[in-house]
Amino acid sequence: MVKLNADDWARAALAALAEGGLAAVAVEPVAVRLGVSKGSFYWHFANRRALVEAALAFWERETEQIIQNLEKIPDPRERLRTLLELAFADAMEAAVSFRLISEADDPSVAEVARRVNERRLAFMTATVAETGIGDEAAERRVLAGYASYLGVAALRRLGIMHEDTAALVNLALAELLGE
Amino acid sequence: MVKLNADDWARAALAALAEGGLAAVAVEPVAVRLGVSKGSFYWHFANRRALVEAALAFWERETEQIIQNLEKIPDPRERLRTLLELAFADAMEAAVSFRLISEADDPSVAEVARRVNERRLAFMTATVAETGIGDEAAERRVLAGYASYLGVAALRRLGIMHEDTAALVNLALAELLGE
């Protein structure tokens, strides 16, 4: 019979988003998921919109945290490999990323999704450049590689492309570092 | 004051899908879009589900038609270029494709989306192979290139990646034909 806080709701909202898209981030369903009623929700939030924003903010903080942790790895190649392993392994995170691009009709979603994706690209570009490649070439490769990553996620969603995670990580790594 | 048929509804449903996702393929909104009432709809279709299926079938026929037309082009390189120009130019078609991958939680959608995307991949693979490349290499390149195409569509949705259409076509072409 633990009491909830706003972050608990944000986490649950993110889970709902991953499973059913933005429409699934609805007050009553998420309340059921948490085992409480709407009465609880409207104590923590003004309205549904606020929940969506909270989930987005929570997600942005979370991905920023991941980047912070990765930056502790000194060797850029190892840093890159760890990043890719994380990216291909964390299904929930991948699902949220994909959903938020899909739901980018919503301006708030588009804003946050753009910011987070650009943050990732900048981080990866810096890391690749650190391996001794020119900045411009690094940016090109990262952009191409990241687009491939997103596309592969899409194809896997359709049951096309059955490569396992390890193979994809090595492929992406080769592409980013210039085979 | 023209009378409508099922295909008119399917077309309107596809437009709604492109603009607002599967949720926007709703009876009353689409009826408004067509300037009629629900009474009309339920004469042509049993329920909302039937409209979605009709839209999917319509889309599948449409893309099949495009492939049929492309197959009239004898030179595989020109065929490929024409295909890519079509793919990058037709915003509505790209939007529908993207939406249907996003909405692949729906089994019917997933089914049709998988079939259509695999049809495209097979067609492209055959065309690339026809340029004198081994079948296996052709399949790899097409898969990678198609994933990039989907990923680029996603990034453009977020306002990242601003390349114009012509540049993207040439880039994809180089990638597919082995730069």
Place this chain on the structure above:
DNA sequence: CGACCTCCATACGGCTGCGTATGGTCCGAC
């Protein structure tokens, strides 16, 4: 112990979309 604050449940009204029922209009067949 009692006043208070935090967190939650219940009940309600409103909106939107689904599906049904029923009746209306136009148009060709005879």
Place this chain on the structure above:
DNA sequence: GTCGGACCATACGCAGCCGTATGGAGGTCG
């Protein structure tokens, strides 16, 4: 011209989700 079928409008009940109102349980602090 009237009869039947194709196509559509209107009105209704139902369900899910939003947001509000109100009150209740449990802990805290004087």
